[in-house]
Amino acid sequence: MRIITVLGFLLLAVPVTAQEAIENPNKKAVVASVENQSNSLIELSDEIWSHAEIAFKEDHSSEALASYAESRGFRVTRGVGEIPTAFVAEYGSGEPVIGILGEFDALPGLSQKAVPYKSPLVEGAGGHGCGHNLFGVASLGAAVSIKELIEKGEFEGTIRFYGTPAEEKFFGKLWMIRAGLFDDVDVVMDWHPGAETKANVQSSLALVDFLVEFEGQAAHASSDPWNGRSASDALELYTDGINMYREHIKPTVRIHYHIQDAGKVVNVVPDYAKIWTRVRDTRREGMEKVWKQVERIAEGASIMANVDYKITLISGIHEILVNRTGGAALQKNLEALGTITYTEEEENFARKIQEATNSEVVGLDMEINPLEETEEHPSGGSTDVGDVSFVAPTIRLSATVAPKGTPWHSWAVVATSGMSIGHKGMQYAAKALAMTMVDLFEQPELVEEVKAEFRERKGDYVYEGMVPPGPPPLDFDQD
Incomplete structure (x- = not known):
């Protein structure tokens, strides 16, 4: 197993056995690309983590991501959907158009140091209690790896990164959808930080x-x-x-x-x-x-x-329109990629988090969960990804960035999102997303199968976003 030291943390690369399981040369290439970007992705994630900007106020975080995309050769359009912090970064031309979502907003009042006990970094300030500092960065890292293959002529089409603000409070994607930014996309990739790693084939509320x-x-x-x-x-x-x-x-x-x-x-x-x-x-x-x-x-x-x-x-917002065809494709890539491996220091950090939050002290979940049956009435939260999934077929991933049983939207997730446990989940997500996008670019029949399931599940329902007329509520009192 190769060990890479980055910014003082021990970050493990994909195990040799997993690399051997990846036979496709383009998939090997995207995994290598994410590893080559490792330092930059961690620095970018930590920068967003330290600013912890809340809904519609993510000026620094948005610009950091957009500038990184530009530095890697993407065409960037800022201020889309009448939202100053929303942007689209694109490379290539023609079909297929594969989109990938990236969130970066924090939650109010959750400021926290990267330590396994409650200790605000700035009293009363925001914090990434949902790991969105990792979310946008992983997705952009995956997009960059695909861009490099298009640039080399390995396949044709368009890779499009969506910088989507205000998911935690106002659901910024609604206005991006209303602006027609998803009208021509064939398939959308999405992930979310979690306490387990799996292809997510559950809906939302x-x-x-x-x-x-x-x-x-x-x-x-x-x-x-x-x-x-x-x-x-x-x-x-x-x-x-x-x-x-x-x-x-x-x-x-x-x-x-x-x-x-x-x-x-x-x-x-x-x-x-x-x-x-x-x-x-x-x-x-x-x-x-x-x-x-x-x-x-x-x-x-x-x-x-x-x-x-x-x-x-x-x-x-709508519930998620599940796509099991896309989930099955992603599942194969998770199994080929293998599990995330943690150091004893990271396991101890996780156990201290569990002790501090009165959770069962079991450490980190290192399993690749099997593809689940889709529940008719799932529990859990809500996301404006649901609206995207009614406009374009959406493939979703969960990747481990926090210990099992960790209360979400809490200081505990902020802590792990700002250190090596979160960094590893972020890089793992980037690799899994990129590998699945390779399948979509290389296999037109897979794209058609994903789209066919989307049409069948949507049926004759006509999507209409639940937003009032006029611009987004940029000046809404958030106190």
């Missing part, structure tokens, strides 16, 4: 985000409260209504809310209140039924409190 605002009449809370109409009362009635409703929804449904304004001082009847509400379900049609009922609850609350109300759509 559809969701909708909307604001409810109540407006009443201010008054002195002691001397003449009878002259007041409390917006805060309406907000409380609204949340009570939601919580009563929970008994009567299906187990697949999730409802969340975040109170953003419920008054400023105790001695004034509040004349304004605001709450962000999110509704999810495993299918869009199920989500929509609950969404409309929750909106009716807001109306009822306004009537009871004798105040006015307004509902504003922020955005909404």
Whole structure:
């Protein structure tokens, strides 16, 4: 086994046995390309990790990725979809057009040092609690390896990297889709940092985000409260209504809310209140039924409190449209690539993370999980990749960047995303994605099979994005 020392970390290359299992010369070439980019990819990932910029504010992170793409010979178009931090990097021409997604936004309030105990890097600042500092970099590294083969004439077509901001809050891909940026793509590659390595053939949850605002009449809370109409009362009635409703929804449904304004001082009847509400379900049609009922609850609350109300759509996303044909192709490449191998130091780091988060102390998952059966009603989160998957067939990967049982969207993922455990998962993902893209470029019949499954699963459904008219909410108050 060859060992490479990079930036003070011991980073293991693909085991010799795995390299021997990769017979295709173009796949060998992309694996070598990712390894040759190793120093640059780690530096780029750590740079994005250190800035930890939140939705629509990812100026430095976006520019770092776009500049790297330009330095490697890509044509870069910045500010696409009316989003300053969104961009597209492309190389080649003609068909097939193979896209690959890259996210890079962080989460508010999760700042953390690369240590196995909670210790903010900058108190109150953002942190990559979903590993997106690794996400965009791995995808771009894979795209570069394919670009090099097109440049050498090994195959024809177009490789296109999508720099997609604001996945964590506003779902930036929705506006990129609306701008037509995915209209001509044949297949899209996607991955996400995780605690296990597998071809991801599970769906996600559809969701909708909307604001409810109540407006009443201010008054002195002691001397003449009878002259007041409390917006805060309406907000409380609204949340009570939601919580009563929970008994009567299906187990697949999730409802969340975040109170953003419920008054400023105790001695004034509040004349304004605001709450962000999110509704999810495993299918869009199920989500929509609950969404409309929750909106009716807001109306009822306004009537009871004798105040006015307004509902504003922020955005909404579809569930993932699974593509098992693409997943099976990816699975073969995972098995050929082999497992990620960790040092004892990395295993100890992982176990300390598990101890600190009250998780089972079992270390890191080094297995290549078999291709799963697709569940009808999966658990888990939501992603705007779901909308991409209704526009173009999408092949998805999960790669290990954190210990098993790690709470996601937490300081623990920030910690591993900023050190060698995350770096290894990032490079592994780049290799697996690139190898699968080699299959797509070399096998037109595979592209057609992936597209045929996409058409069959989508059926006669006509995709329409859940975004309000006008530009993205770039100036939205994120506090």
